[in-house]
Structure formats: structure tokens, C-alpha cells
Amino acid sequence: MGKIKILIVLIxxxxxxxTPFWVNMGSIGKKDLIPxxxxxxxxxxxxxxxxxxxxxxxLLHRWRDDVxxxxxxxxxxxxxxxxxxxxxxxxxxxxKCHTSFDKFCNRCHQxxxxxxxxxxxxxxxxxxxxxxxxxxxx
Amino acid sequence: xGLNRKEFLKFAGAATLFGxxxxxxxxxxxxxxxxxxxxxxxxxxxxxxxxxxxCIEKKNCTKCIEACHSNHNVPEWRTPDGKPDxxxxxxxxxxxxxxxxxxxxxxxxxxxxxPDADFMALCNxxxxxxxxxxxxxxxxxxxxxxxxxxxxxxxxxxxxCMAGCPYGSRSFNFFDPRTNKKLMGNLNPxxxxxxxxxxxxxxxxxxxLRVGKGPHCVEACEEKALTFGDxxxxxxxxxxxxxxxxxxxxxxELGTEPSVFYIV
Numbered sequence: 001m002g003k004i005k006i007l008i009v010l011i012x013x014x015x016x017x018x019t020p021f022w023v024n025m026g027s028i029g030k031k032d033l034i035p036x037x038x039x040x041x042x043x044x045x046x047x048x049x050x051x052x053x054x055x056x057x058x059l060l061h062r063w064r065d066d067v068x069x070x071x072x073x074x075x076x077x078x079x080x081x082x083x084x085x086x087x088x089x090x091x092x093x094x095x096k097c098h099t100s101f102d103k104f105c106n107r108c109h110q111x112x113x114x115x116x117x118x119x120x121x122x123x124x125x126x127x128x129x130x131x132x133x134x135x136x137x138x
Numbered sequence: 139x140g141l142n143r144k145e146f147l148k149f150a151g152a153a154t155l156f157g158x159x160x161x162x163x164x165x166x167x168x169x170x171x172x173x174x175x176x177x178x179x180x181x182x183x184x185x186x187x188x189x190x191x192x193c194i195e196k197k198n199c200t201k202c203i204e205a206c207h208s209n210h211n212v213p214e215w216r217t218p219d220g221k222p223d224x225x226x227x228x229x230x231x232x233x234x235x236x237x238x239x240x241x242x243x244x245x246x247x248x249x250x251x252x253p254d255a256d257f258m259a260l261c262n263x264x265x266x267x268x269x270x271x272x273x274x275x276x277x278x279x280x281x282x283x284x285x286x287x288x289x290x291x292x293x294x295x296x297x298x299c300m301a302g303c304p305y306g307s308r309s310f311n312f313f314d315p316r317t318n319k320k321l322m323g324n325l326n327p328x329x330x331x332x333x334x335x336x337x338x339x340x341x342x343x344x345x346x347l348r349v350g351k352g353p354h355c356v357e358a359c360e361e362k363a364l365t366f367g368d369x370x371x372x373x374x375x376x377x378x379x380x381x382x383x384x385x386x387x388x389x390x391e392l393g394t395e396p397s398v399f400y401i402v
Contacts, residue, residue, distance in 0.1 A: 068289050070281055074348065090330070121290065121330040128327030 035107040042097035046078050046085055063087035090122050099125045183284040184263065184342055185369040185397035186356075187379050192363035194255050202258065203231050205358030206340070211331045213318035228309040230340040231355055234259040239388055239400070251386070251402050258363075260355075261286065261307035261340040262388060262396030269299035269308065278337075284369070284397060285342045295335035304392050308339045342366075369397060 045052055047059070066072030067087050076085045085092045098104040101124045109116045141149070193199075207214070212230055217223045237245055237253035245253040263286045270280050277292035278299050300308045314334040315321055325331070329345065332338055343353035351357075356364040367376035385399035 064291060068287075068291065069279065117333075120333045123325070123327060123330060127325070130325065130327070 033111065035111045037107045038098075038100055038103035040097035040104065041099055044081055045097065046076065046080070046092070048080050060089060060093075063089070089118060090124075090128070094122075095125050095128075181370055182282070183265070183369040183397065184347075184366070185284065185376060185399065186260075186342075186353075187365040187376055187383075187385065187399045187401060188258055189361075189363040189365070189379075189383075189401045190255075190257060191401060192361040193258055193359075194252065196361065197256070199360075200233075201358045201360060202355035202364065203229075203233070205354040206230050208324060209326050209329060209354050211315065211321060211326050211329055212338075213313075213315040213321040215313065215318065226310075226312040228311065228315075228338060230309075230338070231258060231260040233257065236402075240386060241389075242391070257400065259305070259307070259388075260398065261303075261342075262305055262394070262398045263340075263342060265395035265397065266393060268302040268304065268392075268394060272298045272302040274298065281344075285344055285347075287341055287344060288336075288338060290332050290336045290338070293336040295337065297337060299337055304389055304394065305396075308337050310337050311335060 047055075052059070062072070063076065067074055074087055076087050077083075078085060094101060101119050105116060105118075206212070207230060210230060212228050215223045215226045215228070233256040235253060236251045236255050236257050237243075239257050239259060240251045243251055243253075245251075263284060265284070267278075267280060267286045269278050270276075270286060273279075274296060275292045275294055277289045277294070279287055279289065281287050295310065297310055300310060311332055311334050315331045321331075343351075346353060353364075353366055356366045365376045365379045367374040369376060369380075371377065379401075380399060383401045385401050387396045387399055390396070
């Protein structure tokens with residue numbers, strides 16, 4: 001008799017403990033969680049889309065170390081188009097294509113809860129045009 | 139298992155020594171293989187000569203300071219009664235009385251340096267920089283061309299470099315510069331700001347040198363009192379100035395080998 005009671009309570013506990021996994025089953029699809037980002041204004045990125053999705057932070061960190069610490073050349077030759085770009089977040093990435101840091105970068109970063117504090121220092125295109133005095137969240 | 143206690147202890151001791159020996163050898167191997175933190179030697183050593191004879195006459199001139207601070211988005215923090223707040227101020231170039239720059243003179247009789255005149259002081263970009271030596275993250279590092287550079291990404295704000303610098307050239311961001319209204323009204327769009335918690339100082343306008351221009355202070359000085367160039371190049375204008383004039387450096391006895399020379 002005691003064993004059955006224990007078993008019942010155990011099953012109830014397991015159900016309660018795994019609630020996060022099954023309570024939303026079927027109601028929210030993975031599609032709904034991918035954020036919609038603003039289309040960039042430029043024609044072609046520095047590299048191709050899937051590569052950038054996986055490696056954009058690695059690319060930016062390498063650019064940063066090359067330019068600031070002098071570990072590499074200051075220009076970057078794209079493997080996609082062969083064009084030469086300046087290794088700069090503000091001048092190349094933000095100014096030319098992703099003009100709103102909030103509507104492009106922050107959409108995914110906030111959803112994934114991966115803090116990006118680039119705009120704590122680097123100026124966004126709107127801030128550079130002195131249109132707004134803010135923290136880059138436009 | 140048949141092992142008695144004595145044998146077990148012997149075995150355990152031997153195993154420990156063997157294990158530790160292996161570990162220490164790998165630690166030492168790592169230490170030997172770590173390369174020193176130097177860049178490729180380019181043969182360039184950038185330095186500056188400040189001709190105080192031209193500068194001392196103009197008592198209220200702050201052109202170099204204004205050019206530097208406005209172009210580098212340096213915030214100005216004031217106390218409620220409008221005076222610069224010396225405890226939290228950020229300065230890349232500043233005015234300092236002569237007796238503070240050259241403290242080892244007998245100002246009672248020695249008139250080489252005018253003790254109360256305002257001298258122009260900045261980071262000396264030493265050849266043997268104490269700040270680089272003590273930085274725990276190498277956020278401040280010596281470039282092959284002689285500039286002692288700051289990497290604000292890596293700075294953790296420990297201020298050890300501020301303690302190490304014997305010249306007081308470094309300033310800490312106690313507040314977020316973006317909360318400074320005067321700065322935000324006058325932002326230079328081509329240079330980033332810094333955040334709260336990093337140390338900053340003169341960088342010899344490395345971003346201008348990259349495109350072949352000179353530092354802001356050198357260009358802003360109306361009297362042309364600042365000469366900037368390559369100290370290792372015998373034919374450069376700065377070497378010419380150094381050959382023709384007697385110069386002083388700040389606190390040479392410390393062995394930091396500063397690259398900024400003063401003509402008094």
C-alpha cells in the first residue's frame with residue numbers, strides 16, 4: 001500500500017518538475033521565436049548569410065584585434081565578392097548596411113539574451129548624424 | 139588486496155610525486171613556450187618635442203587641449219560651482235606648473251625651469267612603460283612604432299596602470315561619458331566614446347597616423363610649438379630640433395625612457 005502511494009506521488013512530482021518541457025508542447029512553434037530583423041540597406045554583406053549567422057562575432061573580434069592591437073591588416077577582402085572593406089563596425093557594417101543597431105542586431109541578441117554592448121562605445125549612424133542623443137537604441 | 143599500510147603509503151607517495159612531477163614539467167614547458175609580448179620591430183619610435191619657449195608666453199591658450207578633447211569625445215566633469223572637478227576629471231593633455239613636471243630642481247636658485255608657469259603635459263609614451271608592465275590584461279600595450287596604446291575592449295578598470303604611471307597621465311572614467319550633456323551636444327562622429335570603468339590617455343592620435351595625418355595637438359598649435367615624428371629616423375624634423383636645442387625629459391631617473399622632450 002505504501003509503495004503505491006510513493007509511486008503516485010513520485011509520478012506527480014516528475015510531471016511537475018518537467019512542466020517546462022511539456023506545458024507548451026504544440027502551442028508555440030520554433031518559427032514564431034525567430035525574430036524579424038530589418039532588411040539591410042546594402043546589396044551584399046561582407047560574407048554570406050549562414051557564415052555570418054554563425055561567425056559574425058568571431059569576425060568582429062578578429063577585426064577588432066587586427067585594427068586596435070595591430071595584429072593584422074586594416075582592410076578585409078571578402079571571400080564572397082572579393083571586394084575590399086575597412087575593418088570597422090561603425091564605418092562598414094553599421095554605416096553602409098545595418099543602419100539601425102536596434103532593429104537588426106538587438107532583435108536577435110535580445111531574443112537569445114546574449115548581451116551585445118557594442119553601442120556603449122561605438123556610435124551608430126543616427127548618433128553620428130547627431131540626430132539623436134541616446135544609447136544607440138533607435 | 140594484500141597491501142599493508144606501510145606499502146600502501148609508499149605506493150601513494152611515489153604516485154603523487156610521479157603525478158606532480160608530470161604536472162610541473164608541463165607547467166614549466168608552458169612558461170618557456172609563452173612568447174614575449176612584443177610586436178615586429180618596425181624601427182620607428184614616435185616622439186614629441188614641446189618647445190615651451192613658444193608656449194609659455196601664451197598664458198590662457200588651450201588650443202591643443204581643446205582640439206584633442208573635442209575630437210576624442212573626452213567628457214568634462216565639473217563641480218556644482220562650475221570648476222573642473224579634479225577628482226574625476228579626464229585629461230589627455232593638460233596644463234601643469236613647471237615645478238610639478240620637473241620636481242628635482244632647486245627652484246630657489248635654479249632658473250632653468252619656470253616653476254609656476256603652465257607647462258603642457260601628456261602621456262610620455264615611454265620606451266620602458268611601467269603602465270604596460272603592470273596591466274593584468276595587456277589592455278595597454280606598446281606598439282612596435284613606440285606608441286603606448288589603449289585597448290578599451292580589454293580594460294577591466296583595475297587602475298593598476300594609473301598607479302604605475304609616474305607622470306599622472308592616465309584618467310579613469312568614473313561616470314558614463316554619455317551622461318555628460320556637454321559632450322553629447324558636441325560629439326565627434328568619427329571617434330567612439332568610452333564607457334564607465336575604463337582608463338584612458340593620450341594615444342598620439344593613432345587613428346590619424348593610420349591615414350597619414352599628424353596628431354590633433356600638433357596641428358592645432360598656432361605657435362607651432364609641438365614637433366612630432368620618428369625619433370629613430372636621423373633625418374626627421376624632430377631629430378633636427380633635438381640636435382639644435384637642449385631638452386629635458388620628465389623624471390629621467392626612473393628609467394622609463396619617455397619619448398616627450400621639453401625645450402625650456
